Amino acid sequence: MRTVDINSDLGESFGNWRMGNDEALIPEITTANVACGFHASDPVTMVQTVERCKQHGVAVGAHPGLPDLLGFGRRPMAISPDDAYAYVLYQAGALQGVLRSVGLTLHHIKPHGAMYSILRDDQELAPAAAEAIAQAMDEPVVYWPAPTDAALPNECRRRGIRVVGEIYPDLEYAPDGRLILQRAKHHTDVAEATAQVRRWLDTGRVATPDGTPVEIDAESICLHGDGPNAVEVTQAVKRTVEEAGFRVGPLDATTEVTA
Known part of the structure; x- marks a missing residue:
């Protein structure tokens, strides 16, 4: 039975400021992308998020x-290859330490926001x-939003790093397959989201x-945890996957899963 992963960006609160409904969302997903303190989160939030995930x-x-908490x-920032290397290594290392404290290991890395945008196109930063x-x-x-033909995922494949493509049923797609990003999270039409998942x-x-079909090389479904009805959407998507005869669960990091 094919395994379908459901992931979400979590741990994005900071101090007394709260982002998303992690407590309700974590039981509904199989994989979490946890903020590491640069764009959001703090040490206590990281520990609490990891403990809930376990x-x-x-x-x-x-x-x-x-490194842009305010934004x-x-x-976007003008960063060097040394910056790109150190920023990724530093943040992944911080989370790795938290995971080790509860007996878990790091499952994957997924760039956030403007870092993702930079690494999608910049051929100089991607190798770093x-x-x-x-x-x-x-x-x-x-993890990378499908289609995965971009600077960082291509560089990762050249190094033998596994790339997991993602489908985003709570966003719309342009004819070239790129996501149409929202300035602020909107209420998601549950029927449209589940229909998109079933189509995929x-x-x-x-x-x-406009109804144009676009090929998507995805293995995981990503749902935004900060949407106003994120939990409802996630529960509906999970039911859709199971009703289609697939197993919902985290992907084996060593095994390529194909449709």
């Missing part, structure tokens, strides 16, 4: 971003980030707003 059997990956890591990922994990895995499970494609 309690519910959720695999944990690092969600490194640019939530969504503002890929090297950091290779150094941070014994069996390195990168059946055909390997998603549909653009």
Whole structure:
């Protein structure tokens, strides 16, 4: 039975400021991308998030971003290859330490926000980030929004690093397969989200707003935890996957899963 992973970006609160509903979302997902203190989170939030994930059997990956708490890591910065290498390694290492304290290991790395945007296109920074990922994990895995033909995932594949593509049913797709990002999270139409998931499970494609089918090389479903009805959407997507005859669970970091 094919395994379908459901992941979400978590641990993005900071001190007394709260982002998302992690407590309700964690039991519904199989893999978490945990903020590591640069774009969001703090040491206490990281520990609490990891402990909740362990309690519910959720695999944990690092969600490194640019050092931009005020802008939530969504503002582009001019960084060097040395910066890219150190930023990824530092944040993954911090989370790795927290995971080790509860007997878990780092499952994957997934760049956040503007760091993702930079590493999608910058051919100079991608090798540095890929090297950091290779150094941070014994069996390195990168999560990346599908389609995965971009600078960092291509560099990772050249180094033998596994790349896991993601489908985003709570966002819309442009005809070239790129995501149409939202400035602020909107209420997600549950029926549309589940229909997109079922379309991908059946055909390997998603549909653009005008109905154009787009091939998506994905293995994991990513749902944003900060949406106003994120828990409802996640529960519905999970039911859709199970009703389609698939197993919901974290991906084996050493095994390539194909449709």
